[in-house]
Amino acid sequence: MTVSPAPTRPTAPGFALLGTVQIVLISGITVVSVALPAIQDELRIGGGDLALVSTAYGLAFSGLLLLGGRLADLYGRRRVFMLGLGLFGISSAAAALAPGLTPLLAARFAQGVGAALAAPSAMALLSVLFPDPHRRARATAVWGGLAGIGATGGMLLSGVFAEWASWRWAFGVPVIATAVAIVAAPRLLPADRPVRRARVDILGATLVTAGLSTLSYGLVESSSGPLVGGAALLLAFIVVESRMAAPLVPPAFFAAPRRAVALAAIVLGSAGMATSFFFLSIHLQRVRGLSPLLTSAAFLPYGAVLIGTGAAAGWLLGRFGVRIVLTTGLVTASAGLALVGRFDGALVAGVLVLPLGIGLTFAGATVAAVADVPDEQAGLAGGVVNTAMEIGPSLGLAVLVSLATSQAGDMTSGHGFALGVAAVASILMAPIAALLPRTSRQETPLDKRHPTRRRTS
Known part of the structure; x- marks a missing residue:
């Protein structure tokens, strides 16, 4: 006699809510990228202050992620998630209405604080939504690709509003998204109790x-x-x-070689993605003469490939396992960086190959980074993964832009050289990922764990 399992809360709507929030939070980093000249003209600010408008969000976001993740573990993931969302939404509205530089910088910094609370909490809620480790691993694989979609979406929004409306409207999208999420979260996300009480x-x-x-x-x-x-x-x-x-972060958390390599892969992937965005945006506008809107539109294929890769990531993980997905992603990303770095007829192929590699890298590395993490450290794990995602762009831009400017010749050749270095770094990481020991059931292809497993209604 077969006993039917007790009815459970549908997970798809909850995952859709969390995923949408993650995309919106990451898009906050790039949502002003193409619109920076318009912001500079309207507020009459210098180049240094303009750089702060771009980086204030990321500085607060990356700096507070570990604390945000730990607070989620100690005080409840849904509670901290909604607190962060509220702060993010209010500060987004303040940024849209900012009358000058100082209020805009304060709003951007507050956005980052809210995102640092919401992002690790959202990732930690996956373990509440998906108590089964196999389903959670597949959901985590899809989750790994959302950052790239968010970054691309921010670029697109930035160009659209800079061309057709005002840069201020770019902050209206986060306001609407967070308001909807705050209303829906109590219905779609299960309440969780703090894992354990402890002093921060x-x-x-x-x-x-x-x-x-x-x-x-x-x-x-x-x-x-x-x-x-x-x-x-x-x-x-x-x-x-x-x-x-x-x-705040137990030293043993980083003791597993698998986790260290996975985090390094996330740093490499996010660095390559951010730097390619930066160089491509400059190349398309200064060399090819595209408008801000057309420059943003040029990233549509990039975003489409990321979405497709994210949708297939769970199946690929279940079919081939984390090591193969991660290694394939690193190799493919290396090829994409090399193709983009040519800045010739191969550019179109590079814009399609690179996001495929980035998506696979993020999917495999995210699952490997959180595999076997105790439930009481789920929020911390989300904070660490998101921190690696945020540190990568800063590190990549600092190193690769310096390499590009140090090269003799024109701007395009310098950018190509820098992306070639990024391609070499990615390909060197691939054999390290391939040789990692398999120590978790989540890292074994589902077909090998359950050779006779069949879908059940």
């Missing part, structure tokens, strides 16, 4: 937030002072955490 590691949180923010600022501005200061703060954070009874 205030000293560790302060050190890592200040260290990551300072380091990111130094990378963006190519300034040695913030770089040294950020590195010193992070070193102090490591020393403090090793002596704390309840650290």
